[in-house]
Amino acid sequence: MKTPFLSSLIKAMGTRHIYSASTVDQMPMHVSSGLLFGDPDAIPVPDLDRTDFLLMIGANPYESNGSMCTAPDFPGRLERLLERGGTYVVVDPNRTKTAEKASWHLAPIPGTDAHLLLGLANVLFSEGLVDLGAVAGLLDGIDELQVAVRPFTPGVVASVTGLDESHITQLARDLAAAKTAAVYGRIGSQTNVFGTLASWAVDVINILTGNLDRPGGAMFSLPGHTATGKGTGRGFTLHRWTSRVSGTGEARAEMPAATMADEITIEGDGQLRALVVVAGNPVLSTPNSNKLDHALGQLDYMVSVDPWLNETSRRANIILPPPGPLSRSHYDVGLTRLAVRNVAKWSPALVPTTRPGEWEILARLTMVFQGLGGNGDLDTFTDNLIAQRVQRFAGVGGLSVEELLALTDGPNRTPADRLLDVMIRSSHWGDRFGENPDGINLASLEADPHGLDLGPMIPRLPNVLKTPDGRINILPAPIATDVDRLTDDLLTERPEGQFLLVGRRHLRSNNSWMHNVPVLVKGKNRCTLLVHPSDGDALGLVGGSTARVTSAVGTLDVAVELSDKIRPGVVSLPHGWGHDLPGTSLTTASANAGVNANVLTDHQALDPLSGNAQLNAIPVTVEAVITDPAPLELAAN
Ligand SMILES: Nc1nc2c(c(=O)[nH]1)N[C@H]1C(S)=C(S)[C@@H](COP(=O)(O)OP(=O)(O)OC[C@H]3O[C@@H](n4cnc5c(=O)[nH]c(N)nc54)[C@H](O)[C@@H]3O)O[C@H]1N2
Ligand SMILES: Nc1nc2c(c(=O)[nH]1)N[C@H]1C(S)=C(S)[C@@H](COP(=O)(O)OP(=O)(O)OC[C@H]3O[C@@H](n4cnc5c(=O)[nH]c(N)nc54)[C@H](O)[C@@H]3O)O[C@H]1N2
Numbered sequence: 313m314k315t316p317f318l319s320s321l322i323k324a325m326g327t328r329h330i331y332s333a334s335t336v337d338q339m340p341m342h343v344s345s346g347l348l349f350g351d352p353d354a355i356p357v358p359d360l361d362r363t364d365f366l367l368m369i370g371a372n373p374y375e376s377n378g379s380m381c382t383a384p385d386f387p388g389r390l391e392r393l394l395e396r397g398g399t400y401v402v403v404d405p406n407r408t409k410t411a412e413k414a415s416w417h418l419a420p421i422p423g424t425d426a427h428l429l430l431g432l433a434n435v436l437f438s439e440g441l442v443d444l445g446a447v448a449g450l451l452d453g454i455d456e457l458q459v460a461v462r463p464f465t466p467g468v469v470a471s472v473t474g475l476d477e478s479h480i481t482q483l484a485r486d487l488a489a490a491k492t493a494a495v496y497g498r499i500g501s502q503t504n505v506f507g508t509l510a511s512w513a514v515d516v517i518n519i520l521t522g523n524l525d526r527p528g529g530a531m532f533s534l535p536g537h538t539a540t541g542k543g544t545g546r547g548f549t550l551h552r553w554t555s556r557v558s559g560t561g562e563a564r565a566e567m568p569a570a571t572m573a574d575e576i577t578i579e580g581d582g583q584l585r586a587l588v589v590v591a592g593n594p595v596l597s598t599p600n601s602n603k604l605d606h607a608l609g610q611l612d613y614m615v616s617v618d619p620w621l622n623e624t625s626r627r628a629n630i631i632l633p634p635p636g637p638l639s640r641s642h643y644d645v646g647l648t649r650l651a652v653r654n655v656a657k658w659s660p661a662l663v664p665t666t667r668p669g670e671w672e673i674l675a676r677l678t679m680v681f682q683g684l685g686g687n688g689d690l691d692t693f694t695d696n697l698i699a700q701r702v703q704r705f706a707g708v709g710g711l712s713v714e715e716l717l718a719l720t721d722g723p724n725r726t727p728a729d730r731l732l733d734v735m736i737r738s739s740h741w742g743d744r745f746g747e748n749p750d751g752i753n754l755a756s757l758e759a760d761p762h763g764l765d766l767g768p769m770i771p772r773l774p775n776v777l778k779t780p781d782g783r784i785n786i787l788p789a790p791i792a793t794d795v796d797r798l799t800d801d802l803l804t805e806r807p808e809g810q811f812l813l814v815g816r817r818h819l820r821s822n823n824s825w826m827h828n829v830p831v832l833v834k835g836k837n838r839c840t841l842l843v844h845p846s847d848g849d850a851l852g853l854v855g856g857s858t859a860r861v862t863s864a865v866g867t868l869d870v871a872v873e874l875s876d877k878i879r880p881g882v883v884s885l886p887h888g889w890g891h892d893l894p895g896t897s898l899t900t901a902s903a904n905a906g907v908n909a910n911v912l913t914d915h916q917a918l919d920p921l922s923g924n925a926q927l928n929a930i931p932v933t934v935e936a937v938i939t940d941p942a943p944l945e946l947a948a949n
């Protein structure tokens with residue numbers, strides 16, 4: 313979610329070179345929601361607290377606390393789901409903690425979730441289990457979908473996914489039989505070349521089982537700053553322009569983060585020569601990161617807005633460090649839209665700072681790009697920006713933009729807070745500047761430091777839709793074309809002797825930037841390659857020995873951890889490590905450097921619909937590295 317200041321900076325830069333972590337993460341969800349519901353931000357979230365049956369695909373909330381599903385104490389909520397007699401099923405090639413506690417764990421071959429989900433759809437159709445429920449009247453394309461999933465029979469899908477045919481059938485029947493059910497797919501299922509299809513197919517199963525938008529199913533959250541919507545809109549457009557280096561189309565005006573290195577190094581019109589990085593460490597977090605690291609070194613100019621001198625910011629000509637999170641007020645505009653209850657929470661800045669806030673850094677950078685200079689008049693700039701943003705609320709409570717702004721002014725209000733106040737007061741829950749006296753505003757949130765619980769999610773169809781006709785086409789044209797690609801993939805031969813590399817997360821880590829905090833990295837080495845003992849035997853690897861892992865783009869040596877939790881033929885390595893590059897000032901992190909998994913991920917392996925990178929199911933070879941043969945020879949003598 314871009315803040316108004318980041319958006320204005322991007323606009324002032326006037327560039328199509330826009331990249332973010334979205335294309336190494338959840339862009340598939342935006343694209344599938346855009347195509348289905350007309351709004352890339354209308355993302356259904358599982359109703360964790362009320363569901364009877366939860367199917368989780370490629371997510372490990374016991375470590376991650378969940379993602380694109382905002383739920384304080386996600387694991388506790390799963391435990392309560394089981395306690396009330398519910399079921400949760402995990403699909404993951406690794407028997408994670410989440411999987412270990414599950415009612416049922418299925419360990420597929422990585423990269424086959426879209427195939428599996430369409431296999432479930434196939435069973436629902438062929439066994440007459442489709443029950444659309446309340447959304448039936450809004451849906452188009454069901455017959456076309458039924459035809460499209462015909463090739464995905466449980467038998468064919470079993471051979472692609474490595475799962476039992478009977479398990480696939482059973483899972484579909486269980487989903488259909490559950491009083492309420494929700495399917496939830498995340499990183500493991502979406503960071504691959506069929507990512508958008510996997511995301512779309514999650515919604516498809518929720519729709520076919522009558523669980524979209526019903527309590528206990530997958531619902532649209534309505535946090536304190538949002539309106540219910542009109543039920544129609546301009547719809548979603550995709551691929552309005554294409555990348556000159558990869559041919560991939562834009563998604564939400566973004567280009568694939570994986571293509572940044574080529575954009576910098578390949579000469580020609582539109583070559584990327586200068587970069588502003590805000591809160592990103594792509595040298596560790598994006599594919600073929602060695603290549604990107606070298607490419608950053610070739611830029612004419614680079615700015616990093618980041619508190620750390622890390623692997624990426626070390627490449628910058630100038631680093632502008634923002635003050636820490638406790639020195640700014642906070643209301644989460646993005647992640648509350650994905651919360652499992654309707655909520656609103658604002659917290660004030662707690663620690664005073666004399667340094668410019670991040671919003672001011674971005675505002676001054678924007679003024680530089682606007683030709684006003686970094687020392688331009690900040691007040692005028694922010695007043696104009698906020699006034700522009702408030703335009704769309706003109707008329708709320710019968711007030712003009714000027715009147716709205718006057719009502720939000722206050723001695724300790726940052727510009728972002730003033731805008732937020734207008735959003736909250738104009739929302740479904742807001743006081744509408746007096747029209748709705750029981751409604752909320754920023755002052756009422758301030759008086760409630762623990763935040764407001766506005767209740768469980770409520771059905772939002774059809775209002776949440778932004779499609780031009782106010783309907784849902786379950787098989788939008790770009791998806792239909794991509795299903796053909798998936799159908800062809802059913803017949804693709806998988807090479808022998810190859811391992812598939814997947815990632816994992818750990819509770820005490822957060823991508824790349826928690827490794828310089830001693831208390832979070834102490835203890836045993838966590839940056840290990842998980843190898844199944846049977847594969848270890850075959851390869852001559854034991855716990856603690858070194859494996860050499862080689863992919864299409866890179867190679868690295870890493871310590872082995874044997875584990876029967878991982879599916880044979882699959883190896884797992886966490887990301888965000890590899891802190892041994894010169895020129896950083898990360899003392900603790902460099903002493904616990906680990907290796908960078910993204911040395912192995914391929915910048916050219918992309919999901920064509922979303923531009924999302926393939927970060928899981930990477931084909932690799934694994935071999936033992938003989939690190940120290942000399943002592944053995946001595947012993948023989
Ligand atoms: N402690 C901690 N919390 C975090 C983060 C962190 O780094 N540390 N990162 C945050 C971020 S940015 C995000 S996006 C979220 C992500 O949150 P999650 O989506 O829960 O991500 P992971 O914990 O990586 O779990 C992904 C799982 O997918 C499995 N997997 C890999 N490949 C496949 C596949 O092809 N199919 C299936 N079905 N499974 C597969 C992996 O084995 C792994 O268990 O976590 C957030 N929370
Ligand atoms: N192989 C593999 N790669 C992955 C993933 C995977 O599962 N496997 N996961 C992917 C996912 S889901 C994601 S989201 C990306 C994350 O990719 P990135 O966002 O690039 O990675 P982070 O390590 O989260 O970097 C955050 C940066 O923000 C800085 N920062 C912290 N606080 C602030 C602040 O208040 N202001 C500013 N301006 N900066 C701040 C940190 O110092 C750090 O440099 O990684 C992706 N990469």
Ligand SMILES: [Mo]
Nearest residue numbers: 333336337379
């Ligand atoms: Mo992420």
